[in-house]
Amino acid sequence: MASLISPPPSTSYLFRHKSSFYGTVFPQRCEQDSNKSKNVRFLSVSCRISTRAKELSSAQKPNTLIKEPHKYFDQVIITVRSGDGGHGAVLAMPNQRPPSKPPQGKHEKEKLRRKSLLKRDFGGALVLPVGGHGGDVVIYADEGKDSLLEFHAKSRFNAKRGGNVAAMGVLTSQLHDGLSAPALRIPVPPGTVVKRKRGTLLADLARPGDEILVARGGQGGISLVETPERSKKKVMALTTNVMRDDSDKVLAVGQPGEDVSLELILRVVADVGLVGLPNAGKSTLLAATTLARPDIADYPFTTLMPNLGRLDGDPSLGPGMYSSEATLADLPGLIEGAHLGKGLGRNFLRHLRRTRLLVHVVDAAAEDPVNDYRTVKEELRMYNPDYLDRPYIVVLNKIDLPQAKDRLPSLTEEIMRLGCDTASSEPETSTAGAVKRPDPEGENADVSSSKAPTKDRKDKDIEDYPRPLAIVGVSVLKGIRVNEMLKAIRAGLRKCRGINEA
Numbered sequence: 001m002a003s004l005i006s007p008p009p010s011t012s013y014l015f016r017h018k019s020s021f022y023g024t025v026f027p028q029r030c031e032q033d034s035n036k037s038k039n040v041r042f043l044s045v046s047c048r049i050s051t052r053a054k055e056l057s058s059a060q061k062p063n064t065l066i067k068e069p070h071k072y073f074d075q076v077i078i079t080v081r082s083g084d085g086g087h088g089a090v091l092a093m094p095n096q097r098p099p100s101k102p103p104q105g106k107h108e109k110e111k112l113r114r115k116s117l118l119k120r121d122f123g124g125a126l127v128l129p130v131g132g133h134g135g136d137v138v139i140y141a142d143e144g145k146d147s148l149l150e151f152h153a154k155s156r157f158n159a160k161r162g163g164n165v166a167a168m169g170v171l172t173s174q175l176h177d178g179l180s181a182p183a184l185r186i187p188v189p190p191g192t193v194v195k196r197k198r199g200t201l202l203a204d205l206a207r208p209g210d211e212i213l214v215a216r217g218g219q220g221g222i223s224l225v226e227t228p229e230r231s232k233k234k235v236m237a238l239t240t241n242v243m244r245d246d247s248d249k250v251l252a253v254g255q256p257g258e259d260v261s262l263e264l265i266l267r268v269v270a271d272v273g274l275v276g277l278p279n280a281g282k283s284t285l286l287a288a289t290t291l292a293r294p295d296i297a298d299y300p301f302t303t304l305m306p307n308l309g310r311l312d313g314d315p316s317l318g319p320g321m322y323s324s325e326a327t328l329a330d331l332p333g334l335i336e337g338a339h340l341g342k343g344l345g346r347n348f349l350r351h352l353r354r355t356r357l358l359v360h361v362v363d364a365a366a367e368d369p370v371n372d373y374r375t376v377k378e379e380l381r382m383y384n385p386d387y388l389d390r391p392y393i394v395v396l397n398k399i400d401l402p403q404a405k406d407r408l409p410s411l412t413e414e415i416m417r418l419g420c421d422t423a424s425s426e427p428e429t430s431t432a433g434a435v436k437r438p439d440p441e442g443e444n445a446d447v448s449s450s451k452a453p454t455k456d457r458k459d460k461d462i463e464d465y466p467r468p469l470a471i472v473g474v475s476v477l478k479g480i481r482v483n484e485m486l487k488a489i490r491a492g493l494r495k496c497r498g499i500n501e502a
């Protein structure tokens with residue numbers, strides 16, 4: 001016969017993998033098999049394991065690594081529900097019968113006075129209280145937000161319902177409308193596109209303060225004045241918005257709120273997009289030119305979401321310095337196959353859409369910098385050929401390293417060859433090693449209007465797209481020729497603005 005031994009109350013075991021808590025094991029009973037030899041006791045422990053733990057297959061033991069699903073910082077699906085409208089009420093008129101004799105006594109006089117205070121409209125009809133409006137759901141662009149990551153933790157938002165008309169019973173002048181629920185305002189980073197789930201575009205919240213009402217709160221129910229039984233049926237037939245409660249009272253119910261599934265997609269808003277292979281020095285460039293402090297490390301994919309930095313205006317422009325202020329976006333490194341989604345490339349490439357000027361950062365000390373540059377251009381072309389029509393400059397980085405410095409002129413030449421000229425003459429080389437594309441039409445020339453023979457877009461090679469506005473050799477780490485690079489970036493921006501103003 002098996003004897004039951006109750007476990008010590010404190011015995012429960014938690015097991016975890018990484019930060020995920022899988023379950024609790026509570027030993028329930030230990031069976032001592034008395035049929036076995038007295039020296040050998042077989043204890044069997046049956047355990048109650050929480051459902052989540054049971055879901056783990058035998059291959060996924062608690063201490064084996066489980067791949068966590070990737071959480072997109074820039075894409076998320078959320079569900080919002082606006083608040084229901086508050087209910088109205090069924091009210092009886094105070095003292096329906098006309099008084100047979102004039103009011104006598106203080107109490108009756110007061111009753112009559114109250115009745116005469118009932119709210120009426122201009123036509124003399126009674127104004128009955130209504131249920132409160134349900135809370136709307138509004139999504140707005142907030143400068144303080146920079147990613148959509150938090151929506152992975154909380155993806156459901158419910159606005160509050162409107163308040164009911166305070167009481168059932170007799171209509172008095174004290175009765176108020178139900179309280180309207182406040183709108184539920186959900187902040188998102190500027191640049192967020194709001195779409196119906198797998199559906200139509202609702203809004204592009206590009207600037208701080210932009211907002212959209214995504215779910216309208218339900219309207220509050222109206223109130224009814226109780227009618228004699230014989231006319232009740234008629235009233236009910238006329239009103240669709242009525243419901244009976246447990247005590248067979250007719251309620252004027254508030255309208256239900258809306259339930260909406262939305263897709264939020266963030267597209268970074270920046271004037272300048274830094275692109276390049278991992279480890280090219282994009283984050284170092286951002287840190288050297290702005291107050292941004294992105295993670296910098298000697299391994300690829302240090303940057304996993306775009307970092308933004310603000311480039312101050314150029315004081316040499318005098319009062320016009322503000323026109324050269326810009327936002328720089330350091331995008332995660334692109335790799336071959338990025339346009340197919342490799343290394344989350346498609347997500348990163350999407351962020352270039354709102355940039356005006358691209359800065360290709362190339363590690364000039366790498367094994368084959370020209371090939372690296374080609375790879376990035378090819379990925380841009382495959383994702384969206386329009387990106388290659390956009391004005392851009394090339395930054396050949398790490399020229400503090402001898403192998404980079406020595407090959408700077410040849411690299412510049414080779415890169416210039418990988419593009420067609422938008423003007424007739426050859427690009428000029430500045431004294432500091434920067435090569436600039438000639439600009440016979442002045443500052444505001446349309447750089448995207450390539451004079452290359454018009455080819456079908458799908459037949460176009462990288463060579464058929466415009467050359468860079470400038471190629472600058474720099475070391476962003478050591479601060480070599482950084483000013484030269486900034487000058488080129490600002491000149492490029494002015495060109496872009498010229499295009500937009502035109």
Ligand SMILES: Nc1nc2c(ncn2[C@@H]2O[C@H](COP(=O)(O)OP(=O)(O)OP(=O)(O)O)[C@@H](O)[C@H]2O)c(=O)[nH]1
Pocket residue numbers: 276277278279280281282283284285295296297298299300301302303304331332333334397398399400401474475476477478
């Ligand atoms: N010698 C030298 N090293 C540099 C220079 N610029 C960046 N580096 C180094 O290159 C490495 C990569 O720099 P990051 O700025 O993280 O490169 P990234 O392109 O942002 O890399 P991802 O985040 O992977 O896209 C770091 O160790 C930097 O210190 C430079 O001008 N000279």
